[in-house]
Amino acid sequence: MILSDITTIIRSRFSYQPNYISPLQHRELGKSFSEILLxxxxxxxxxxxxxxxxxxxxxxxxxxxRNSSHFYMAFREYYGVSPREYIQYLSKQYLLAYLYYRVAMTA
Structure with a gap:
């Protein structure tokens, strides 16, 4: 997982243990590694x-x-819609913008 890779990089570059870095980061940034990563x-x-x-x-x-079902769950929890619903919403917005443009050009 990417989170463990980040922890490994920090440990090797700065010689800090995660149990030291994590509280320090949370105190300074107000977010944990996993919250920032998400x-x-x-x-x-x-x-x-x-x-x-x-x-x-x-x-x-x-x-x-690792699989799309984890991504679907995380996306839905974060944004309140699934990735597919988000794409459908964008498609409708693009279509509406195009139609407004066409109407404006013919007026």
């Missing part, structure tokens, strides 16, 4: 879902999820 993953997920034609399972793998 928010970064979700921000990247939205960018990838908006800006690419990648399949949802490909996005999940790119973000470090």
């Amino acid at each position: 928010s970064q993953r979700m921000e990247r997920a939205v960018i990838l879902l908006k800006g690419t034609s990648l399949a949802i399972n490909e996005v999940a793998l790119m973000l470090g999820y």
Whole structure:
């Protein structure tokens, strides 16, 4: 998992143990490693879902999820909708924007 990789990198680079770093980080940033990792993953997920034609399972793998069901659950919990529902919402928004543009151009 990516979280354990981050812990290993910090331990090797700075010679700190996770039980020292984690409380220090939480005190200074107000978030744990896992909270920061989740928010970064979700921000990247939205960018990838908006800006690419990648399949949802490909996005999940790119973000470090071992399978798409874990990604689906995390995305739904974070945003309140599934990745598929989010993509459908974006498609409707793009269609509406296009239709408004067409109407404006013909007026």
